[in-house]
Amino acid sequence: MRLAFVSPWPVARASSWSGVVPHMVHAIGERAVVQVIETDTIGAAPVDRILAGSIGRLTGSTYLVGQAVPTAQRRGRHLARALEGARADVIVAIAASQDIAYLPAGTPVIQVTDATPAAIAGLYPMFRGVHALSRWQADHVDRRARNRTYAFAVASEWARNSLISDYGVEGDRVSVIPFGPGIVPGTKARPPMDGRTLRVLVVASDWERKGGDAAIEVARRARAAGLPVELTVVGEPPRPLPDWIASAGRVARSDMSTVYSAHDVLLELAEANAGGVTMTDAHAHGLPVIATATGGTASIVDAGRSGFLVPQGTDGFGPALEALSALSRPQVWEAFSSAARSRHGSTLNWDVWADRVMCMARRAARLA
Missing domain, CATH: 3.40.50.2000 (Glycogen Phosphorylase B;)
Structure with missing residues (x-):
């Protein structure tokens, strides 16, 4: 099976997405032929850079460039070009809603994520004080990405419940597959607790x-x-x-x-x-x-x-x-x-994660 692995982070960087991206691509790469497509170098659309600066100065609100429509369109065009000739059976998109939102219909997409906009709204600092225009665009981009996604591999029941209850995603499209560790243990045996402290x-x-x-x-x-x-x-x-x-x-x-x-x-x-x-x-x-x-x-x-x-x-x-x-x-x-x-x-290891994602990918390829 041939997979396109889409990442908004460099896959070789040890810290990418709290350190999980390198382990994901390695585990998938042991089970399929993988073409890695990194989108971190795709710059924001000029209009979004202007809006981010002006909205910040005039209102003190945040404009989420990465979730803006013009930038998402730009990223979608880049991804479409990168996929040309790849002959990928399935696309595995790692927290890449902004990349797949404007991707033309065709190759099925499995979206890997640990949260939804509704679930994290107001909880993480970057999502507080967002301007109304930016919120509308983020919702629009996320909706297009959901519609472009064949199935979701989410890290928790919390994320699954949000997709179903907040967005109406069918339950059979969402699988809970917890992540493995970002820091993998060394080979040295762990000493037992000393009982004193x-x-x-x-x-x-x-x-x-x-x-x-x-x-x-x-x-x-x-x-x-x-x-x-x-x-x-x-x-x-x-x-x-x-x-x-x-x-x-x-x-x-x-x-x-x-x-x-x-x-x-x-x-x-x-x-x-x-x-x-x-x-x-x-x-x-x-x-x-x-x-x-x-x-x-x-x-x-x-x-x-x-x-x-x-x-x-x-x-x-x-x-x-x-x-x-x-x-x-x-x-x-x-x-x-x-x-x-x-x-x-x-449960919490990359072999289990990759085996289950591959099952989803094979199912998506059969039904495509």
């Missing part, structure tokens, strides 16, 4: 959205209650951290596997999460996860087995503290760590 990790590149302050408060309460908790923060917090917290700052992706393996629990009290790749990374390294029940987290964490899901906001502080208390007991931690590794092995 619970080494808690917070990965918060986007401090506010990832709930950095909430995680620190829960860890503070745990220590005040006498729990043997040590906290490490990866990311750049907006203010100096207390002395009892180990602040790692920004960590190179090549070093993150070592960081995960040096800790026992991932604490992620995020306000919003779509694909939740850090949680998938954690499970791949045998870390139970304590996370807020938001977005796609329930499709990653097997609540009560591989981790705990807690309410958002201050209502979640108590349950998160209880979860830390439970995981501070070595036997409990070992059971949850084993379940996390099992979940990675059975």
